[in-house]
Amino acid sequence: MLGKLNPDEIEELLRTQFVGRIGCSADGLVYIVPISYAYEDGWVYCHSAQGRKLDMMRKNPKVCFEVDDLRDMANWKSVVAQGVFEELHERAPIHHCVRVLTGRYLPVISSETMHLGRLWPFEPDDESEIEGVFFRICLGERSGRFESDSQSPLIVG
Numbered sequence: 001m002l003g004k005l006n007p008d009e010i011e012e013l014l015r016t017q018f019v020g021r022i023g024c025s026a027d028g029l030v031y032i033v034p035i036s037y038a039y040e041d042g043w044v045y046c047h048s049a050q051g052r053k054l055d056m057m058r059k060n061p062k063v064c065f066e067v068d069d070l071r072d073m074a075n076w077k078s079v080v081a082q083g084v085f086e087e088l089h090e091r092a093p094i095h096h097c098v099r100v101l102t103g104r105y106l107p108v109i110s111s112e113t114m115h116l117g118r119l120w121p122f123e124p125d126d127e128s129e130i131e132g133v134f135f136r137i138c139l140g141e142r143s144g145r146f147e148s149d150s151q152s153p154l155i156v157g
Helices: 007-016 052-059 091-102
Strands: 002-004 019-026 029-036 038-040 043-048 062-072 075-087 133-147
Touching (some): 007 062, 007 133, 029 043, 029 052, 043 091, 052 133
Antiparallel strands (some): 002 133, 019 029, 019 062, 038 043, 062 075, 075 133
């Protein structure tokens, strides 16, 4: 069965996943990249090393954010949202971003890119100890789809 996620289901998927994809564009190029994130109150919070995605989002802050939960090819959920990138420079928003990121659920085995510095999983006394860039994306229009308990058609030979 194919269907649309309702607003509560969209929020739940955004809250419970930890890897999403950012679609950005600038200078005639489109770039899609996975990123670890945390979600809170309509905002996607992220931390990243300097690179192409940040360069592009600084030029064009309008982005697309996608997250999915793929159980198998017949049982999945997906959310796509339009958003606006905002780089964080001030101490208070960075501190909030660090709190949101360190408070998220992470799997027992996670990658180095999900860790916020040498003290991870603990919050540092000073966020300036964490290398990289903190940013958030304000999500606007959202849509969600799902498929569940579908069966593949029989192949007749």
